[in-house]
Amino acid sequence: MADPADADRTITPALAWEGAADFTDIRYETAAAFPDGDGGGRIAKITIARPEVRNAFRPKTVEEMIEAFTLAREDPEVGVVVLAGEGPLAFCSGGDQRARGDSGYVGDDAVGQKGVGRFLVTDLHVQIRRLPKPVVAMVAGYAVGGGHVLHVCCDLTIAADNATFGQTGPKVGSFDGGFGASVLARQVGQKRAKEIWFLCRQYDAAKALDWGLVNEVVALEELEEETVRWCQDMMRLSPFALRLLKAGFHAEEDGLAGIQQLAHDTNLLFYGSEEAQEGRDAFKEKRRPEFERFPKRP
Numbered sequence: 001m002a003d004p005a006d007a008d009r010t011i012t013p014a015l016a017w018e019g020a021a022d023f024t025d026i027r028y029e030t031a032a033a034f035p036d037g038d039g040g041g042r043i044a045k046i047t048i049a050r051p052e053v054r055n056a057f058r059p060k061t062v063e064e065m066i067e068a069f070t071l072a073r074e075d076p077e078v079g080v081v082v083l084a085g086e087g088p089l090a091f092c093s094g095g096d097q098r099a100r101g102d103s104g105y106v107g108d109d110a111v112g113q114k115g116v117g118r119f120l121v122t123d124l125h126v127q128i129r130r131l132p133k134p135v136v137a138m139v140a141g142y143a144v145g146g147g148h149v150l151h152v153c154c155d156l157t158i159a160a161d162n163a164t165f166g167q168t169g170p171k172v173g174s175f176d177g178g179f180g181a182s183v184l185a186r187q188v189g190q191k192r193a194k195e196i197w198f199l200c201r202q203y204d205a206a207k208a209l210d211w212g213l214v215n216e217v218v219a220l221e222e223l224e225e226e227t228v229r230w231c232q233d234m235m236r237l238s239p240f241a242l243r244l245l246k247a248g249f250h251a252e253e254d255g256l257a258g259i260q261q262l263a264h265d266t267n268l269l270f271y272g273s274e275e276a277q278e279g280r281d282a283f284k285e286k287r288r289p290e291f292e293r294f295p296k297r298p
């Protein structure tokens with residue numbers, strides 16, 4: 001049970017967030033990363049805004065998150081994305097059990113899902129893994145069930161002192177044997193990942209830090225300030241280097257799909273070369289490409 005005293009604690013806002021799109025279940029906001037003008041770019045923040053159910057997600061919530069992550073990806077100003085939950089009590093409590101049908105989660109109003117059970121959150125996991133910008137989970141309170149899997153899928157996690165982590169699937173007749181198990185095992189090791197899933201215990205922030213499940217633990221009040229500091233540090237670095245690093249980390253873990261992303265990221269670089277441009281120009285000019293001009297590098 002959440003500590004009732006936590007309900008009166010407030011996370012200090014660190015940036016002047018501006019609403020950047022209208023959603024029902026989430027908020028999508030962006031802010032200048034360096035309000036003092038000491039750098040450029042923006043940070044995007046996606047907040048699950050259903051505190052009455054500890055930020056559990058229904059199909060519509062996931063649909064909106066997918067749209068928001070697409071907005072963040074496509075915005076050339078945005079360098080880092082923060083994923084958060086509304087309020088001090090929960091990051092996310094996983095799938096909304098009231099929307100759980102007999103063959104997945106069912107949405108009444110979500111596009112293309114009327115009455116059809118799905119695990120749409122799977123698409124969101126893949127999207128976060130593929131997003132060519134760092135994604136930081138900012139965890140206050142509970143990150144449990146599918147909410148725990150969400151933070152596992154993020155690149156970094158900054159936790160508040162009241163954060164509580166755990167998987168609940170086997171308690172409620174569910175499990176995530178996808179990234180929820182495999183990526184978790186990469187993060188904390190097989191024995192601990194199996195413990196988390198097989199015993200369904202809850203772990204406090206100190207234990208999560210000790211296990212390498214989170215990157216940093218701070219007072220709840222300072223959670224956003226600390227998260228933004230980490231984002232600012234990344235915003236000062238080469239975005240393409242970070243993109244390639246993320247793809248590199250996932251290349252092996254995500255199998256052929258991971259290698260594909262890394263390979264296509266190298267295409268982006270190759271297209272900028274004279275050698276690649278010679279191929280394109282020769283085709284357009286209907287002539288033989290002069291690739292002999294380019295070195296056969298050792």
Ligand SMILES: CC(C)(COP(=O)(O)OP(=O)(O)OC[C@H]1O[C@@H](n2cnc3c(N)ncnc32)[C@H](O)[C@@H]1OP(=O)(O)O)[C@@H](O)C(=O)NCCC(=O)NCCSC(=O)c1cc(O)c2ccccc2c1O
Pocket residue numbers: 001002052053054056093094095096097098105119120121122142144145146147168169172174175176177
């Ligand atoms: C998160 C809690 C530990 C918090 O406990 P606390 O005592 O602080 O608060 P309450 O229990 O009183 O909750 C307040 C209020 O919120 C409602 N609520 C909380 N979580 C959910 C939820 N997930 N769905 C619906 N409603 C929720 C709760 O009923 C209360 O409402 P009242 O009207 O009674 O006031 C604790 O709440 C808790 O343990 N929650 C459940 C956590 C859980 O089991 N989540 C689901 C796991 S399964 C899952 O998430 C999942 C999702 C997927 O999309 C998958 C996809 C593919 C494979 C697997 C998937 C999967 O397993």
